[in-house]
Amino acid sequence: MGHRENPQAALELLILKTLAAGPNHGFGIALHIEEASSALLRVEEGSLYPALHRLDKAGFIDAEWIVTPNGRRARMYRLTKEGRKRLKEIEESWTTLTEGVKRVLRWA
Amino acid sequence: MGVMRRWFRRRPTDDEMREELEAHVAMRAEHDRIDEAAARRRLGNLLHTRESMRRVWIAQWWDALRQDAHYTWRSWRRRPAFALAAVLVLALGLGSSTALFAALDRVLFRPLPYANPDRLVSVGLLSGLPSPISGQAESIEMMLDKPYVQLWNPAPAPFESVTAVGGTNECTIGEAQPAELRCARVDSNFLRVLGVTVAEGRDFTPEDDVRGAPLVAVISHALWRSRYGADPAAVGRTLSLDSTNAPVERVPIVGVLPADFEMPIGTADILLPMRMRPLDMKQPFMSILTAFARLKRDVTIERAGLMLAPQLTDVLQFMPPAGRATWSARATWRVRPLRDRRVGDAARVAWLLIGAVVVFLLIACVNVANLMLARVAERQREFAIRAAVGAGKVRLARLALAESLLLALAAGGIGLLLALALLNTFVGIAPSRLPGIAQASIDLRVFVAAVVLIAFTGVVIGLWPAVSVFRAAGWKALRSTGTSSPGARPRVRFALVTTQIALTLALLGGSALLLRSLWNVVAIPLGFETGRVVTLSVGLSATRYPTPAHRSAYFEELLARATATPGTVAAALSNAPAPLGATMADASSEVEGRSLDGEVQHAPIRIRQVTPEYFDTFRIRVTSGRGFAAADRDGEPVAVLTESASRILFGGEAALGRRIRFVTRSPWHRVVGVADDLRNGGDVTADPAPEVYLIAPRDGWRANGHLALRTTAAPADAEAFLRRIAVDLDPLLPVTIERLDAQVTRLTERPRFTAWLLSAFGALALALAASGLYSVASYLVLQRRRDIGVRMAMGASPRDVARQVVGEAGRWIIAGALLGCALGWMATRALQSQLYDVQALDPRAWTAAVVTLAVVLFTAVFWPARHAAHVDPIAALRAE
Numbered sequence: 001m002g003h004r005e006n007p008q009a010a011l012e013l014l015i016l017k018t019l020a021a022g023p024n025h026g027f028g029i030a031l032h033i034e035e036a037s038s039a040l041l042r043v044e045e046g047s048l049y050p051a052l053h054r055l056d057k058a059g060f061i062d063a064e065w066i067v068t069p070n071g072r073r074a075r076m077y078r079l080t081k082e083g084r085k086r087l088k089e090i091e092e093s094w095t096t097l098t099e100g101v102k103r104v105l106r107w108a
Numbered sequence: 109m110g111v112m113r114r115w116f117r118r119r120p121t122d123d124e125m126r127e128e129l130e131a132h133v134a135m136r137a138e139h140d141r142i143d144e145a146a147a148r149r150r151l152g153n154l155l156h157t158r159e160s161m162r163r164v165w166i167a168q169w170w171d172a173l174r175q176d177a178h179y180t181w182r183s184w185r186r187r188p189a190f191a192l193a194a195v196l197v198l199a200l201g202l203g204s205s206t207a208l209f210a211a212l213d214r215v216l217f218r219p220l221p222y223a224n225p226d227r228l229v230s231v232g233l234l235s236g237l238p239s240p241i242s243g244q245a246e247s248i249e250m251m252l253d254k255p256y257v258q259l260w261n262p263a264p265a266p267f268e269s270v271t272a273v274g275g276t277n278e279c280t281i282g283e284a285q286p287a288e289l290r291c292a293r294v295d296s297n298f299l300r301v302l303g304v305t306v307a308e309g310r311d312f313t314p315e316d317d318v319r320g321a322p323l324v325a326v327i328s329h330a331l332w333r334s335r336y337g338a339d340p341a342a343v344g345r346t347l348s349l350d351s352t353n354a355p356v357e358r359v360p361i362v363g364v365l366p367a368d369f370e371m372p373i374g375t376a377d378i379l380l381p382m383r384m385r386p387l388d389m390k391q392p393f394m395s396i397l398t399a400f401a402r403l404k405r406d407v408t409i410e411r412a413g414l415m416l417a418p419q420l421t422d423v424l425q426f427m428p429p430a431g432r433a434t435w436s437a438r439a440t441w442r443v444r445p446l447r448d449r450r451v452g453d454a455a456r457v458a459w460l461l462i463g464a465v466v467v468f469l470l471i472a473c474v475n476v477a478n479l480m481l482a483r484v485a486e487r488q489r490e491f492a493i494r495a496a497v498g499a500g501k502v503r504l505a506r507l508a509l510a511e512s513l514l515l516a517l518a519a520g521g522i523g524l525l526l527a528l529a530l531l532n533t534f535v536g537i538a539p540s541r542l543p544g545i546a547q548a549s550i551d552l553r554v555f556v557a558a559v560v561l562i563a564f565t566g567v568v569i570g571l572w573p574a575v576s577v578f579r580a581a582g583w584k585a586l587r588s589t590g591t592s593s594p595g596a597r598p599r600v601r602f603a604l605v606t607t608q609i610a611l612t613l614a615l616l617g618g619s620a621l622l623l624r625s626l627w628n629v630v631a632i633p634l635g636f637e638t639g640r641v642v643t644l645s646v647g648l649s650a651t652r653y654p655t656p657a658h659r660s661a662y663f664e665e666l667l668a669r670a671t672a673t674p675g676t677v678a679a680a681l682s683n684a685p686a687p688l689g690a691t692m693a694d695a696s697s698e699v700e701g702r703s704l705d706g707e708v709q710h711a712p713i714r715i716r717q718v719t720p721e722y723f724d725t726f727r728i729r730v731t732s733g734r735g736f737a738a739a740d741r742d743g744e745p746v747a748v749l750t751e752s753a754s755r756i757l758f759g760g761e762a763a764l765g766r767r768i769r770f771v772t773r774s775p776w777h778r779v780v781g782v783a784d785d786l787r788n789g790g791d792v793t794a795d796p797a798p799e800v801y802l803i804a805p806r807d808g809w810r811a812n813g814h815l816a817l818r819t820t821a822a823p824a825d826a827e828a829f830l831r832r833i834a835v836d837l838d839p840l841l842p843v844t845i846e847r848l849d850a851q852v853t854r855l856t857e858r859p860r861f862t863a864w865l866l867s868a869f870g871a872l873a874l875a876l877a878a879s880g881l882y883s884v885a886s887y888l889v890l891q892r893r894r895d896i897g898v899r900m901a902m903g904a905s906p907r908d909v910a911r912q913v914v915g916e917a918g919r920w921i922i923a924g925a926l927l928g929c930a931l932g933w934m935a936t937r938a939l940q941s942q943l944y945d946v947q948a949l950d951p952r953a954w955t956a957a958v959v960t961l962a963v964v965l966f967t968a969v970f971w972p973a974r975h976a977a978h979v980d981p982i983a984a985l986r987a988e
Binding site for chain 1: 120124125127128129131132134135136139150151152153156157160161163164165
């Protein structure tokens with residue numbers, strides 16, 4: 001499914017990469033992406049959650065309700081084995097893509 | 109990929125989704141130190157987000173299917189006649205297939221209710237001798253008690269274990285409520301070999317099986333429920349068991365069979381141990397057992413037969429030299445699957461019916477596929493427009509397939525209801541000897557089969573339309589104008605109609621053959637007249653009628669009262685049932701003054717003791733000499749032979765006046781007459797078995813007696829009279845009272861059943877073929893309205909136009925009929941074994957089938973042809 005929908009592929013990559021560092025909840029993921037990209041990337045929060053659920057349904061991540069340190073219930077996501085494999089795949093294709101685009105830009 | 113896991117991923121509830129988003133809002137507010145409303149704004153439209161989250165979890169195919177279903181429903185509502193016709197036709201096909209599957213599942217497919225049933229075999233000897241019952245070579249394997257006990261303990265090499273059933277006979281329990289039951293005597297390991305455990309109490313033990321041990325009983329679940337209200341305390345209670353061949357015994361119940369237990373062969377309400385060990389070797393004869401065995405792992409049935417072969421001589425050692433000589437030349441072992449032994453030749457009939465119903469279902473499918481193609485043609489422009497506004501070809505083809513699946517589903521629902529009703533009818537008319545027919549029901553197994561059938565049907569009827577949509581959904585269709593579009597070419601539709609006609613003809617031909625065969629069977633002269641005869645059979649209890657005097661008193665009184673009943677024309681008693689069933693004939697014939705060779709001496713002749721009015725009662729013709737007179741009972745013993753018996757015993761010599769006897773040292777009987785042969789074997793198509801009638805002595809009655817009464821009274825009244833007489837004489841004896849013609853009808857119930865069913869399928873198929881042809885021909889006329897108009901404008905007469913339509917349809921009818929004949933020619937050879945005195949290629953039957961087909965189909969074409977003849981050329985041309 002993900003192959004066709006390219007705009008979502010980027011978000012998917014970011015989510016999976018974030019979760020590779022450890023389990024996190026939706027807000028945490030959004031926050032991490034912002035901070036890690038030094039606020040260059042800002043996650044469209046409205047599309048973050050459908051994307052999370054899509055990944056959950058596809059079996060790349062697992063979800064579980066936990067209680068956060070300040071006592072709030074949150075849905076915590078965790079990378080599955082398949083998710084890890086998936087991450088490696090898109091990471092590779094992403095690097096090729098960006099590398100290609102970079103070269104084209106340089107040449108022009 | 110974890111496809112299965114993905115299918116079963118838990119979908120979060122709406123509340124969970126809401127809570128997740130709320131948590132986000134709260135965390136964002138806290139983190140950015142803004143108020144919740146601002147955090148919420150940042151997340152965007154919450155409702156919209158939640159909707160997108162939800163959509164992730166709804167499978168796409170389901171969504172699409174819902175949409176397709178919606179479209180389909182709308183289009184059905186626009187054309188209810190189409191939907192109704194298609195659903196009904198398919199429901200008929202699916203309903204009858206399901207019902208028939210349910211009825212025949214136990215005969216053909218369902219595993220037997222034993223542990224590892226495919227390792228169970230029936231094993232025994234085929235004597236190779238003509239059967240005393242049918243005269244044809246013995247076809248049922250049997251085992252003999254002496255070799256069974258001496259040689260098969262432990263089980264012979266190919267088998268893990270062997271077990272046996274001895275005789276099954278009628279027995280009665282209780283004094284207050286006599287109930288007629290069947291008692292089977294079995295080896296003590298019987299249930300263990302079958303892998304059946306008792307529901308209550310215990311199984312038999314080897315100690316129960318010792319000769320002279322106290323008798324114990326294991327009763328059926330049904331008996332336990334009906335007589336003891338399923339009370340566990342029934343185990344330990346005593347039955348007083350009464351049978352005609354043993355005095356009353358008080359028998360403790362030790363166990364109850366499980367509810368789903370079935371005897372491997374026949375039925376039984378009570379199991380008793382055979383108690384035959386140690387065997388009495390001095391006994392001159394051997395009892396016949398039915399033996400079952402469990403094959404060792406890795407031994408095939410064929411190999412088991414080979415492995416047993418060397419043991420044949422050992423087995424025959426138990427026979428006296430004379431028997432050994434006749435057996436050793438011809439006897440063979442037979443090992444075959446238990447199912448084959450249970451089902452016997454019923455399997456052939458079952459396959460025949462399954463074949464017929466599959467053909468019928470195919471016809472129904474073809475019919476509906478045809479209707480659907482017509483709709484595709486009609487909706488061509490709709491499809492074209494849809495394609496134009498962006499629906500993919502695949503999507504449109506899928507829509508057509510979805511429509512057919514929904515049709516099949518709707519039809520399947522109705523079909524299941526229909527199947528329930530049909531199954532009752534089938535069971536009602538099915539031959540009682542069809543194994544398991546009484547237990548047939550629509551259970552989970554049948555339901556699953558029905559669902560598979562429904563899915564299959566959906567795909568079959570949808571495939572062609574889907575392909576044709578796929579091809580047609582181009583731009584071209586949009587450009588062409590209205591009705592004269594070539595569209596889905598009628599060629600395909602005609603091909604379908606032709607197929608339908610061919611299949612129908614095959615069914616019609618088959619049923620014509622069966623009907624002719626049935627006609628022949630029913631028309632066979634039995635040698636006696638069955639109308640207005642009522643019979644009564646009774647078995648006297650060995651306890652209350654211990655001596656011949658007791659028994660004679662009962663029977664003579666029974667006969668006297670029956671004779672005195674108003675309306676009685678003649679009444680007679682016999683020691684054997686009406687001449688309609690298997691009776692063991694085990695005679696050792698002697699003719700005074702003539703030495704018989706062994707073959708003749710042991711020829712299977714039925715001996716029947718009868719009272720004088722026997723020939724009048726059954727209206728058996730005495731061809732020479734005389735019948736019996738009242739005075740014969742007290743004078744010299746006399747006999748009447750049937751013609752075949754006379755031929756066997758006397759060759760060509762005259763029999764009258766000679767003396768014969770059938771039991772060594774019994775009195776001689778003088779032959780006073782020769783009577784017509786009777787179809788007396790229970791299989792009316794078999795040759796008459798020779799029979800000898802001996803005058804019944806006044807004191808010679810055994811436990812069983814059979815009264816027959818010819819009456820001028822209404823048969824129902826006669827039955828009531830007889831019942832009253834029996835109750836007056838002894839209310840505790842169970843009696844069976846029946847009309848003779850009902851018994852004769854039952855003999856032909858199997859051919860009746862198959863002929864009836866096949867004819868029903870044939871008639872329905874014919875109706876479907878007619879409607880299919882009608883619809884195609886009508887479509888053709890509609891499509892060619894313009895051409896017809898042009899031709900008529902050019903001077904063609906209505907007759908010419910009509911003739912053209914009929915001629916075209918006729919070509920397809922003829923093609924279908926030819927194909928059908930070829931099909932029938934191949935298929936009916938399988939039918940031959942079911943036919944009596946008719947060849948599978950019987951010209952009369954096939955002519956009848958073809959003529960019926962032609963008449964009905966040309967009638968169906970008549971209306972479209974008439975329609976074509978009435979086309980108004982001006983209107984037709986202007987319509988463009």
